[in-house]
Amino acid sequence: xxxxxxxxxxxxxxxxxxxxxxxxxxxxxxxxxxxxxxxxxxxxxxxxxxxxxxxxxxxxxxxxxxxxxxxxxxxxxxxxxxxxxxxxxxxxxxxxxxxxxx
Amino acid sequence: xxxxxxxxxxxxxxxxxxxxxxxxxxxxxxxxxxxxxxxxxxxxxxxxxxxxxxxxxxxxxxxxxxxxxxxxxxxxxxxxxxxxxxxxxxxxxxxxxxxxxxxxxxxxxxxxxxxxxxxxxxxxxxxxxxxxxxxxxxxxxxxxxxxxxxxxxxxxxxxxxxxxxxxxxxxxxxxxxxxxxxxxxxxxxxxxxxxxxxxxxxxxxxxxxxxxxxxxxxxxxxxxxxxxxxxxxx
Numbered sequence: 636x637x638x639x640x641x642x643x644x645x646x647x648x649x650x651x652x653x654x655x656x657x658x659x660x661x662x663x664x665x666x667x668x669x670x671x672x673x674x675x676x677x678x679x680x681x682x683x684x685x686x687x688x689x690x691x692x693x694x695x696x697x698x699x700x701x702x703x704x705x706x707x708x709x710x711x712x713x714x715x716x717x718x719x720x721x722x723x724x725x726x727x728x729x730x731x732x733x734x735x736x737x
Numbered sequence: 738x739x740x741x742x743x744x745x746x747x748x749x750x751x752x753x754x755x756x757x758x759x760x761x762x763x764x765x766x767x768x769x770x771x772x773x774x775x776x777x778x779x780x781x782x783x784x785x786x787x788x789x790x791x792x793x794x795x796x797x798x799x800x801x802x803x804x805x806x807x808x809x810x811x812x813x814x815x816x817x818x819x820x821x822x823x824x825x826x827x828x829x830x831x832x833x834x835x836x837x838x839x840x841x842x843x844x845x846x847x848x849x850x851x852x853x854x855x856x857x858x859x860x861x862x863x864x865x866x867x868x869x870x871x872x873x874x875x876x877x878x879x880x881x882x883x884x885x886x887x888x889x890x891x892x893x894x895x896x897x898x899x900x901x902x903x904x905x906x907x908x909x910x911x912x913x914x915x916x917x918x919x920x921x922x923x924x925x926x927x928x929x930x931x932x933x934x935x936x937x938x939x940x941x942x943x944x945x946x947x948x949x950x951x952x953x954x955x956x957x958x959x960x961x962x963x964x965x966x967x968x969x970x971x
Contacts, residue, residue, distance in 0.1 A: 637780045641807040646783070648814030649800060650790035653821050658847040660825035664832050675963030677830045680955055681859040682920045683933035683962070684823060685852075685913055687954025690934035691941040692910055700907060707911045711918040717758045720918075724911035725761070729904040 699736055703728035743837030744869045752874020755857050756882065762912020763853065763879055764886045765905050766794045768897070770801070771890020777804040781891050788887040792851065792880055795947060796820035820948050826955070827855045831872065834862055838869040849876030853912060860919040928965070933958025 669677075693701050707724035711717070742748075756763075767788075774784040774797075791797055799820055800813035828835070828847060835843060846869055854875040861871050890897075899905065920926075937954030 636782045638782050638786070639808070641810065642779065642783050643786070645800075645808040645810045645813045646787045646790060648810050649787065649796070649817040652814045652817040653791050653793050653796065653824075654848055656818065656821035656824040657828060657850045658844060659828065661828035661832060661835055661847060664829045669829075672963050672967060675966050676956070676959040677826065677832075678966075679926075679929050679959035679962030680826045680830050681856065682917065682922075682926055683929055683958030684826070684951065684955040685856060685917050685920065686930045686933040686958065687937035687951045688823075688852075689910065689913060689917070690937045690954065691950050694938055694941075696907075696910075700910070703904075703907060704910065704914050707914040708918055711915040715919075717755075717912070717915050718761060720915040721759065721762045721908055721911040724914065725904050725908050728907045732904060 699728060699731040702731060740837040742868060744842050744873070746870065748866075748868030748870025749874035749877075751868075752854075752857075752871040752876070753878040754874075755871070756854070756875045756878025759853060759912045759916075760882060762908045762915070763882045764908070766909045767883045767886025768890040768894070768899075769906070770794050770797050771887040771892075772894030772897075773798060773801045773890075774887070775891045775894050777801050778806075779804075779891075781888065784887055784891045785884060789880075789884055791817060792849070792883060793817065793821050793824075794883075799947070823852075823948050823951050823955070824850060824855075826959075827852075831855065831858060831862070834858060834867045834869055834872060837867055842869060842873070846873040846876065849873060849880055851876060851879055853916060854879055856913070856916040856920060860916070863920075863922070926962075929958040929962035931958075932961050 689704075693704055703724045706727040707720050710723040711720035714720070770788065771784060774787070779787070779801075787797060796817040800809075800816045803809055803812050803816065828850060831850075835847070838846070850872070854872060857875050858872040861868070933954040935954075936957040937950040940953045941950040
């Protein structure tokens with residue numbers, strides 16, 4: 636169980652930078668009343684952030700991952716159970732790999 | 738003072754339950770970070786301290802990939818700053834919820850803000866529930882899972898030896914996909930979402946790494962959505 640000072644310094648720097656990102660957006664919004672366009676953007680941001688995160692990840696992972704992703708979307712849309720949808724996606728990808736695809 | 742119902746015990750409980758529901762989606766990423774941390778030579782104490790205080794997997798992975806001796810203080814800090822920029826608009830978008838509490842409850846809950854907890858909290862907000870306790874419970878539940886999995890990855894990573902392409906690592910992508918279904922509000926979301934994905938792909942194709950594809954895609958899609966909504970109202 637060692638704790639080096641240089642490692643601790645790096646960890647503290649990383650933690651402060653991350654907290655700045657977590658709290659900063661809201662802190663600014665408390666002081667400045669954003670114009671309607673920015674308020675409109677904030678309504679659309681949540682979905683767009685995740686789509687922008689997923690599209691490159693799935694494209695890089697190839698078509699078996701995209702097929703498994705489609706399974707997740709369908710199961711979640713039909714049953715609305717997060718745990719089940721995740722399990723279905725992992726199982727679908729596992730089966731595709733087992734069948735020698737991808 | 739807090740608004741009535743701004744931070745309730747019931748909300749915390751429901752947040753914890755929501756985090757538990759995606760345990761399978763959260764766990765593999767913690768394992769990977771724990772394993773990587775072991776590989777670059779960090780002790781278990783250092784690993785848990787980093788994961789507990791930073792609690793942002795992608796930025797930790799990037800920082801660990803550029804780890805050196807002595808530790809890269811500036812490089813690791815900058816990696817966290819740049820990669821976690823995507824959390825800035827998330828905190829802002831949660832303002833209608835966060836405005837209902839203050840002090841330690843407010844700024845402490847923000848310390849636990851992560852992507853999945855954000856998405857679940859937005860789904861709650863859209864269902865008409867504005868309980869900061871839910872965001873805290875979800876974030877804290879994810880933090881507990883994160884700490885446990887980072888420890889397991891650090892201790893048993895060598896024994897597990899899972900290849901990077903193992904289907905179990907798809908679980909974290911699957912979790913985000915499933916939560917995305919909950920964020921879908923209807924046809925009006927289609928065009929902004931397609932634009933967000935297309936711009937993210939284009940920026941990645943141009944050779945830019947994290948966080949630029951996410952940020953460019955998110956702001957392009959959301960900007961288009963806001964512009965279109967403004968025109969409809971006019």
